[in-house]
Amino acid sequence: MESSLAKLSVLSTDLLAHYRQVSQQALTVVDVETTGHRAIEGRVIEVSALQGSLSHGILRQQTHLINPQVDIPESISRFTGITQTMVEPALAPEQVWPLYLPVLADGVLTAHNLGFDYSFIQSEFARLEINFSKPIGQQLCTVTLSRLMLPDLPSRRLPDLVQHFDFQVGRSHRAEADTLACWFLAKLLLSEIQNLPDRVLLDRFAQQWLPLGDAAMLLGCSGKKARVLLEKAGVKPRLVGRHKTAVYQRGEVEQAYWKNVEPTQLSWL
Numbered sequence: 001m002e003s004s005l006a007k008l009s010v011l012s013t014d015l016l017a018h019y020r021q022v023s024q025q026a027l028t029v030v031d032v033e034t035t036g037h038r039a040i041e042g043r044v045i046e047v048s049a050l051q052g053s054l055s056h057g058i059l060r061q062q063t064h065l066i067n068p069q070v071d072i073p074e075s076i077s078r079f080t081g082i083t084q085t086m087v088e089p090a091l092a093p094e095q096v097w098p099l100y101l102p103v104l105a106d107g108v109l110t111a112h113n114l115g116f117d118y119s120f121i122q123s124e125f126a127r128l129e130i131n132f133s134k135p136i137g138q139q140l141c142t143v144t145l146s147r148l149m150l151p152d153l154p155s156r157r158l159p160d161l162v163q164h165f166d167f168q169v170g171r172s173h174r175a176e177a178d179t180l181a182c183w184f185l186a187k188l189l190l191s192e193i194q195n196l197p198d199r200v201l202l203d204r205f206a207q208q209w210l211p212l213g214d215a216a217m218l219l220g221c222s223g224k225k226a227r228v229l230l231e232k233a234g235v236k237p238r239l240v241g242r243h244k245t246a247v248y249q250r251g252e253v254e255q256a257y258w259k260n261v262e263p264t265q266l267s268w269l
Contacts, residue, residue, distance in 0.1 A: 010218040012205040012254060015148065016198065022140055023190035026053045026107035031178040032120050033080045035072055039123040043068035045082055047096065047121075048175035049103045050183050054190055058183065062103070063176040065090040080173045097124050101132070109134045112158045112182045114141035142185050149189045151207040161185055206251025209238065215253045219260070230256055 029050040036042030048063035065082070067090040077083045104121065111117040118139070125132040146156045153164065158181055159172040167184045170177040193201060210218070216226035230237075230248060233256035237246035 011257070012202050012250065015205060016193070016201055018137075019145065019190065019193045022108055023054060023194045026051065027110045027140065027183070027186060028104060028107040029110045029179050029183045029186065030104065030117055030121070031111060031175045031182060032117050033076075033082060033173065033175050034120055035068055035070060035076055037116075039119040042120065043070055044093070044120050044124050045072060045076075045087055046080070046175040047100060048179040049100055050179045051103065051107060052183060052187075054187060054194065061176070061179065062099070063179075064096045064099070066096050067092050069093075081171065082174075093124055094128055097128055097130070101125070101130065104132065105134075108138050108140050110140040110142065110182065110186055112142045112178065112185070114139055114143075140186065142182050142189070145189050146185065148205055148208050149192065151204065151209065158182065158185075206249065206254070208250040209240070209247040210250055210253060211245060211247055212237075215248045218250075218253055219257055229260060233259060 027050075029052070031048050032044045033046040034042045034044050044066055045068050046063070046065050048061065050058060050061040052058040065087050067087045069092065072082065072084050072087065109118065118134075122132055143156055146153070146161065150156065153161075155161075158178060161167075162169060162172060162181045165184070165188065167181050169180040169184070172178060172181070212223050212226060215230065216223045219226045219229060221229070230253065233252070235248055235252040235256055237248050239245065240247055
């Protein structure tokens with residue numbers, strides 16, 4: 001699956017096939033709260049992991065506060081509500097993480113902004129001299145999925161999605177609540193992928209806005225060349241954010257892709 005997923009980053013038909021496959025598998029949803037934003041420097045102070053599947057629902061969930069044996073910045077305590085006093089009696093990392101290894105090794109590792117959680121999980125295991133990794137085909141980021149499935153929403157921040165869908169999960173920025181929220185989001189979106197017709201889903205995918213780098217990956221060229229190809233194809237970007245970043249609609253980028261595919265490149269179809 002890893003090799004096919006590399007191309008995947010791209011065409012909507014491949015994405016649909018991939019997510020349909022994922023929707024049939026068991027998910028292990030995880031969230032970590034940390035002392036900072038970089039795994040190389042920060043430590044995990046709370047972790048929660050939930051196992052479930054669309055066919056069986058939630059099977060189990062476990063949550064632990066962790067004593068990171070370093071000070072928790074005040075800004076983090078304000079953000080999460082987790083204080084130094086709360087973690088001081090908690091288990092140490094070397095006592096907690098072995099409890100999570102068999103859980104995290106099982107199923108499709110799922111998180112909202114998976115790259116963040118995954119980097120901290122790997123870092124914590126590395127400190128215990130345990131090599132933890134998941135094949136890319138066994139990873140699911142619900143931020144990425146929500147950008148594809150919810151192109152019209154102004155925000156894909158988890159607290160905003162909790163409010164939008166009225167998920168009943170408790171306080172955001174705590175591991176147990178955020179893991180539940182991610183599960184409900186994954187269940188909602190993957191259920192739609194299982195049940196909606198191809199055409200409905202592909203039409204929705206086509207509305208996704210892609211930054212130039214992703215458009216270039218889809219087109220299989222550099223960002224500079226992608227900009228030229230898109231201009232020639234009449235694809236106009238939308239400028240978003242404070243820095244007026246150019247983004248392109250997936251459907252138009254894919255049309256430009258097919259216009260530039262040589263007939264010999266279609267032999268695999």
